[in-house]
Amino acid sequence: KKVYLNGEILDAENAKISVFDRGFLFGDGIYEVMLQINSNFFYGAEHLKRLAECLEKINIKFDVSSLPDTIEQLLQTCELEDKDCLLYIQVTRGIAPRKHSFPTNIEPTLLMYAIPFILPDINEKPISVVIAKDFRWHRCDIKMTSLLGNVMANDVAIKGGHYETVFYRDGKVTEASHSNIFFVKDGIVYTHPADENILNGITREIVIQLCRESNIPIQEKGILEQDINEMDEAFLTGTSTQIASIQKIDEHAYYEGNEPGVITKKLQLLFLELKNSYVS
Ligand code: PMP
Known part of the structure; x- marks a missing residue:
């Protein structure tokens, strides 16, 4: 190699x-x-x-x-x-x-x-995640090689048989250990604003753009940790994660079975189309 x-x-x-x-x-x-x-x-x-x-x-x-x-x-x-x-x-x-x-x-x-690296067409497998208080530093916008906080949080998820650990800080859900998080409620898509509490993912930006182009309402607003069970849908985004539908967060299931929510599914298909037609 x-x-x-x-x-x-x-x-x-x-x-x-x-x-x-x-x-x-x-x-x-x-x-x-x-x-x-x-x-x-x-x-x-x-x-x-x-x-x-x-x-x-x-x-x-x-x-x-x-x-x-x-x-x-x-x-x-x-x-x-x-x-x-x-x-x-x-x-x-x-x-x-x-x-x-x-x-x-x-x-x-x-x-x-x-x-x-072979990407799946669509990240079809629903995933489960756990949620934890963000104990990392306050400059998560910097994509630094010192990833100990992310590594420790991810390890908890993997050892428990989950895909990711999602963080909250000051009561609001920010991002996950190696991906960004989105929620959907009453047809509106939410994700934390790109400030110093998250890494502004390229995939996150693409998903925001796809929402805007398809007239799906999108708000860059942190969802309260206490409200996550009230959300209709949740998904993660990232370069290797793509768009992964969250089936379960801690003990709460957003849906039963294998079929993600309608907006998550729609964004996955739009993302697939974009990948297939992309020319730099
Ligand atoms: N947040 C964190 C902490 C990350 O490490 C990553 C990158 N894997 C992301 C979000 C997603 O960024 P991108 O879409 O650019 O891969």
């Missing part, structure tokens, strides 16, 4: 990163995950824009404009240029003596790899 590291494409076992890399010591870095579908990166420009914005927020100077060419080389080397695949990109602040304060003249470390 090949990876790209700081200008070279190497066998993964030969790719070496310094133990003084701040990504390793502090989780001081930003990452992105995007999918190539039908030889196009699905909303690739938006993913790279988010990467650039997050790097800017933590003051890592790195120009993302050269990435598309580098990505093409990597995919060619891996013989994935025309295959559906998942691309992981990570930029860390670089190597420096271990101190909180960082020198400004260090070279960021760039790591990328691609793996074959």
Whole structure:
């Protein structure tokens, strides 16, 4: 398996990163995950824009404009240029003596790899989730590599046989450990506003856009944790999650059987159409 590291494409076992890399010591870095579908990166420009914005927020100077060419080389080397695949990109602040304060003249470390990835047409399997108080920090808008909070929350879900842990903060449902959450009530779609309490998912933005184009009322408003059982439908969105219908949240079932709610189903179909017709 090949990876790209700081200008070279190497066998993964030969790719070496310094133990003084701040990504390793502090989780001081930003990452992105995007999918190539039908030889196009699905909303690739938006993913790279988010990467650039997050790097800017933590003051890592790195120009993302050269990435598309580098990505093409990597995919060619891996013989994935025309295959559906998942691309992981990570930029860390670089190597420096271990101190909180960082020198400004260090070279960021760039790591990328691609793996074959087959997406389901529609995420048809209903999922169950658990809900927990958000114990992460207050800058969830930054897609940082230090994911311990997300990892711990996700672990609780997986060990209990669930897909995700959904968070609430200040009484409102925010997002999940690796996806965003939407609710539907009386024909209106709700999702938490894109502030510092959530990562503004590219899939989240696409779903909002699909609602607007199809005249499905959408409000960026956090649903109260105490009201989740009153909702008609709930679903998760994310690059690898796509649109996944939530059948059960803790002990509460939104529906019995396998058929998601009408609006979730409609958005899943619109999303499928978009993927099939997408050209970057
Ligand atoms: N929230 C969190 C915490 C995430 O890690 C992710 C990405 N997996 C998302 C939301 C969804 O973002 P996207 O749709 O861009 O994959």
